[in-house]
Amino acid sequence: MMIGALYVSQGAPFGLAMDFLPTILRSEGASLSSLAWLPLIGLPWVLKFLWAPFLDNLWSPRLGKRRSWILPMQAMIFVALSAIAVIGVSERTSSLVVILFVVTSFAAATQDTATDGMVAEYFSSKMLPLANAVQVAGTLVGFFLGGPAALIVAGYFSASTAVSVMTAIVLFGFLFALFWRERQAAHSVARAETKASLAGFVRRPGALNVAAIAFLTAVTAVGGFTLGKVFLVDQDWAVEQIGKIGLAGGGVTVVLGCGGAALMIRLTGVRTALTISVLCSLIGSLLWLSMTLGVSSSTVWLAGLAVMLGSVGTGGMSVAAMTIASCFAGTANQAGTDMTIVQSSRDFGEMLTSSLALTIAASAGFSSAFALLGVSAVITLFVVRMERTCSDNAAPLCLDLHAFQQTTVPDRTSGTPR
Template sequence: MKASSSFPRMPFRLWPLIACLYVSQGIPFGLAMEALPASLRHAGTDLQALAWLPLVGLPWVLKWLWAPWVDNHWSPRTGRRRSWILPMQCLVLAALLAVALLGLSVQTMPWILGLAVTASLASATQDVATDALVAEQFATESLPMANAIQVASTMVGFFYGGPVFLMLYGTLGLSWAIVGLVLPIAASLVLTLSWREPQALRVAASTGKASQWHFLRSGRNAWALVVAACLSAITVVACHGLGKLLLVDAQWPLARVGQVGMLGGAFTILVGCGGGAWLVRRFGAWPAFQLGIASAGLSAVTWAWLATQTPAMPMTAVVMATVLASIGSGCASVAIMTAAMNFCRRRTQAGTDMTMVQSARDLGETMASSFLIALAARVGYKEGFLLGLGLAVLTMLATAWMMRSSRAKQPHAPGS
């Protein structure tokens, strides 16, 4: 399913548009995964009831099931991507306003869970259309920076919907906290309403029907993207997830663990994403991806050493391990998403193609979170981190083979 039409040069307004779209998509996820558990527990909700909240993230793992529907069904008058982005944003806004009306309490817990699932489903569906919009509208040389904005903005949205919401809720109350969440989503809605999709995009969309099968039968490049996305996610989780648990078991105060987490988030956004975009433009997506995974591997080595020093873990080494993992995470994410967009921009089912890669990454994160914790409980933290190192080496070897295969088939292009 090759795209035959060439699209006009993108307008500058697309930069703030995609930044706001990705921020708005991260807000419901941060709200469900970080803010709601703390808020509902504070209101007296039983822990067994809160155990259902992680299921809110399932739409992000399963969105590949309906991604072809997003590619294939749309209104010519509204536009192929705006037809999905606009109603999904309205659905998220409606869900948040309903939370403000219901309040957070033990009695409203079932309704809150339903609204959280609705907002997550809408955000995951919007993500399919947003990723496709970026792949179709941005020039090849702009994709590294666009994907840096994607990863950074989604993280900003997650923090905004999580810790920032909790601060607003604790100081101003639920209604004003919800207002704070609604503002960036409303801003992205206004920007989307003011933008019109090029006619060339609508013409190209009519050349074929999207499906998961079309992606899977695209050959080695498609499978390479899926494998790299999944393995890189597992490698990063081995550092980030287990690292925090190790600090808690070493009797670090929760506030200090939170500070380490915020430091990691800042380095992911500022250095990992920004540096990743520069590396992709300078060396290409796959070499930049390998550098990111190498950084995560060094983090795993540092964490493995720290696991032998507990409880007297030096702060300098903890910071080093956190920074290496954060830079590796941001760089690898920008690189793999750029490689995926370079792959799917030449085709007519960008939403489905990007979602297959994204879902592979989300699946890797989900599986790794449970498996690595169980492994650490059985054999120890050091062995869990060493597994992360082994996965980093495996990922680098696999991507080296992918790079050689890709070079043998086509000439090098910037960011490819």
């Protein structure tokens, strides 16, 4: 429960910045070209690998290896969101709001390194699909609370009220971390291990393959979320209506996307889960494309179907990619750093695609942007199907069921496989 609460609390500000903010500003008349710069708020998520080794190497024995960083980052998020709630979200205050969201992005990204490392260290390989489902679902629940749910609250009340509600969610996660106590045995072992480093990740066999899979799945998954909502704004949809359809998509992401992927990984392996998830995203992009080309109208049912398919694909790809990453990171002594580098690859893909899609939509139209997302899905599908399994020493990605089940993760408290 605590892991889920932490991921929700770090996902909420990300949803506010990447989904809520551009939709609110667009509804107030902001241009698409100006909105194209907003994904840069997520830059700390891309660059966090630069300071990730410090989180693995520097911490207080009194607070614990992961708690030493989680608590101050949660406090920073709370203060920044409280300030945004006070000044309000509007085109007039947008410059200061963006700065404050950069602060929350830095804090949430840093906290993510600590929480990802904790998941990789504390769970065995057989439990990783479930743990990663909670991990991804928690982040997505936070994202959809900060995005669609906040839009609904803003539509009925105000943007400041919506941000205030998200601030309370962050406080809830902080209280969980405040009363949690880490296993002391893990700390003594960690102190004696080799220092974490970026080079330590690059030197490991299969590391770049893991990062590439993470990047491609993020590129395929993310574009439709923000782009679809901005398109619906231009189709004169009300903000609260967009929020409702997005919130429904969030539920599908968590239940069918994350839950379904966790089950498929246990039954059939990561490759099958990835393939099905990418196909769902591809079909969703094609539906959006048909609406932008005028082949079909942007009805509630068709837009809802596009959102649902994209949601299933996003949840499934995220769980599969993070399961591969956790399996990989858990076998070394720098889980936080390894997970952060892989997550940074995903975040770079998300930020690049969000910004590029909005830029293309502004210059060449929404149809060109959605066509690009469809092409990225086809490329991802090809790479997933062609990637060798972890039984091949050249690419140990655990993409087949047998190899995944045979993978062991060192127990951080005793040095034996779990």
